[in-house]
Amino acid sequence: MIRVGVNGYGTIGKRVADAVDSMPDMELVGIGKASPNHTADAAADRGYDIYVPEGRHDRWAEVGMDVAGDVHDLIEASDIVADATPAGMGAEYRPIYEEYDTPALFQGGEGADVAEASFTARANYSEATDKDYVRIVSCNTTGLNRMFAPLHEEYGVERASITLVRCRGEHAVISADPVTMPSHHGPDALEVIPDMGPITTMGMKVPTVRHHFHGVNVELGGEPSAAEVRDLLASQSRIHVVDGDLGIDSGWELQEFALDRGRDRMNLYENQIFEDSITMEGPQLHLFQSIHRESDVVPENVDAIRAMMGEADAAESIELTNDVMGIGDI
């Protein structure tokens, strides 16, 4: 039984906590949370022990919410911590994890240098084996790597140009984010799959929620048919090739799709690749995929825990994670 602490209980942390709590080989020690709000109340309802940062205990006492202890206690009591604190705070916590000799995994909001390896289960599970500090790359990079890994193994990825349209604008306009090339996603993908050709990612942001969209061009090392590429991608457990007959073409339809299928918190853990968009012209692959920003890295967190603890190989861990979380049931 791996005793896991989840430090940070926001968008990613609450989903990682649920996933850890549901795994037969893991025990959720508790969560680290700073503010006693409705999310904390919901966590308590789920039976999760809550640990709070030093100096914050009074605020919890004021609203009458129970706490199990200090975040330092959580770190000490855990075999491993999944850090899901806000971007940049993970690096501040790393010395504290070291102080308690507790391995930790971080999210993609941290820089690559926060950890010894960057991780996507399908691409480089074994790189995390017995490491003390591992970073899960961001949701968009995770989605790219899941697509790149089988394409690179099967055909070779010679070059890619990808426009990432991300759901997080402030004004009701489109922004280049950043205006310079590439966005962090290309270099991050190469951290995980280093031997691909140049990967240029062009980041934009738009005022929407939940689902990012990628306009993808990959130059392959071969010239498979679109049907062959579709079949290869559809055979991947964390890719869902969206049947062209279903009439899904937007984040709105994907939300309805997830809700209709009873997915917890509207989660879509899999890359959603639109079947009708998969096109080949010579070695040039084009497709659209959508990434659910809240949930796609959650199974990667679970797998990274097992990899770092040396408890399972890639195939065993991915299968167990998928089975428990219902990944691939859509």
Add this chain to the structure above:
Amino acid sequence: MIRVGVNGYGTIGKRVADAVDSMPDMELVGIGKASPNHTADAAADRGYDIYVPEGRHDRWAEVGMDVAGDVHDLIEASDIVADATPAGMGAEYRPIYEEYDTPALFQGGEGADVAEASFTARANYSEATDKDYVRIVSCNTTGLNRMFAPLHEEYGVERASITLVRCRGEHAVISADPVTMPSHHGPDALEVIPDMGPITTMGMKVPTVRHHFHGVNVELGGEPSAAEVRDLLASQSRIHVVDGDLGIDSGWELQEFALDRGRDRMNLYENQIFEDSITMEGPQLHLFQSIHRESDVVPENVDAIRAMMGEADAAESIELTNDVMGIGDI
């Protein structure tokens, strides 16, 4: 003096009417408009004669707005009509233009077969010479062609993959539009510049207004530096390379930029290419550009009129249009 009628007075039509009215070699006969709303009232304020479709005269009389006659009268009185009716209606009007032997130009909402040629001034001005029916391609395609033409002349366009993020979603989500590849823009660009390599355009729509954004990858026939490409693009009269020091990275900033410079109706007729995004790796060019959907085709309408009337060559027409409209003054 070319006597020009503008049939349709929506987003494009009202700007085309203003542009025609401002040209020293053109006379605006009047506009065709169906509904007596605030836009019609503003047109009357500008002194434009208004012609209305058959069967609509009563509605105008009810609100006490004067009309100069029927749209058929406008067509008969004009040397040429710029059709800016809603998408698809231009094809319905074409037999009426033929009936009065009045040449007409159409907008990009019509199919290529509505006309004898598709048109972008910088790319194929002379194709419209002495033609009776010409189509201005859509705002995004016009923007692409202005970029492609100099790149193709200078280096050759071997291949391009472009994600077009368009400002017109209904729900607050991202949609693939269409989910299939390519969107109409790639084939339309090849209508105008036929000898380029494959152009794959991936269309999306998002819930924003005014400015489209393109994530552009072009494989060139040579390997110029980014600075050389920037200089080539900056030398084009309908491309504005946005100085990286100005801090412009979004549609919001572009709106403020246009307003601060006193541009009529917030018009940005030029492609806005972000200097800091222009990147070369081998023969692969990457850049971001933004297209103002309301106004970028307006100078093309003016130039097409001159080309079709055989009144000026490309250089003369483009220079006159730019000069009168203030294109290149930013």
